[in-house]
Amino acid sequence: MASLPSTLSFPRLHTATALKYAGISFIAGAVNHGFFSESRSFVTAAIGMVAFVLGTWLDHQHGEENARSLFQQILIGALFSIGLGFFTGGLQHFPDSPGRSLWVVPLGFTVSIFALAQIQQIRWQRRAWLYAVLASAVVLAGSYATYRVYAGHADDHSHSLIGEPGQAANVTHTMSMDMNDTMRFSHDDIEVTQGDTIRFVIRNTGKLPHEFVLGTREELAAHAKEMAEHAAQGHAMPHDEPNMLSVAPGETKTLIWQFTQPGVVDFACLIAGHFEAGMKGRVVVRANPALQASGGHSHGGHSH
Secondary structure (H helix, E strand, O other): OOOOOOHHHHHHHHHHHHHHHHHHHHHHHHHHOOOOOOHHHHHHHHHHHHHHHHHHHHHHOOOOOOOOOHHHHHHHHHHHHHHHHHHHHHHHOOOOOHHHHHHHHHHHHHHHHHHHHHHOOOOOOHHHHHHHHHHHHHHHHHHHHHHHHHHHHHHHHHHHHHOEEOOHHHOOEEEEEEEEOOOEEOOOEEEEEOOOEEEEEEEEOOOOOEEEEEEOHHHHHHHHHHHHHHHHOOOOOOOOOOOEEEEOOOOEEEEEEEOOOOEEEEEEOOOOOOOOOOOEEEEEEEOOHHHHHHOOOEEOOEEO
């Protein structure tokens, strides 16, 4: 049984623990706030990895026999911190980005298993393999179930008001639209008929990144405020929802959307400062008498 740390070694033990947990938090934060799309978050993740590895190194120097080289310690510690960072960060952001968390959570969990086994120098016998496979399968299944819950909730809450993702085979009109650095869309007042499926071809002619996001006025205003708050903290919020496009300078992207309800659907660029500068517009959806009479809306060219 390992001996308890002496009083003189407690400061080192606490420092090592603080560094490891801070490292995991940094990586989790990077995953939360755009690790896959924002260069600043790569720096945050790198700082987290360095902190965790340094803490692990101090911990290993705490009177324990360790035959591994410094390079091995750094490599294993980095993998472990990435695994836990992915796992915890993905769990925190399931409500915001279910599509990304669906694979980030199980990937991080599995990586953490194998990294911890290396740290503890576990011999891979039948029991260890059985745990790794079963636990990873349970986390994967739980992630998929959670993804279905949050993805379905988003559809019920938002898409019922503004419409739903459309199919290319059902496109009724194509709308080409430019975005530029004057913080304006080339078309900001569009009119369609309930049931129409529109192919939006969005081109960014400016030198700054821009977005095209469909939503209600309240949703867009709330999201723009949240984006501004994250930007003030040096983070960016990635978008991976079907009613959103992030378009880099010189890039052209396509979004297909079916407008199932009469009324007004707003759109905007939600990058910090762009919405506030007036980069917004609206789609006026005229009621379709045939659909109104049937009491339903159109799916795939058929009325219900």
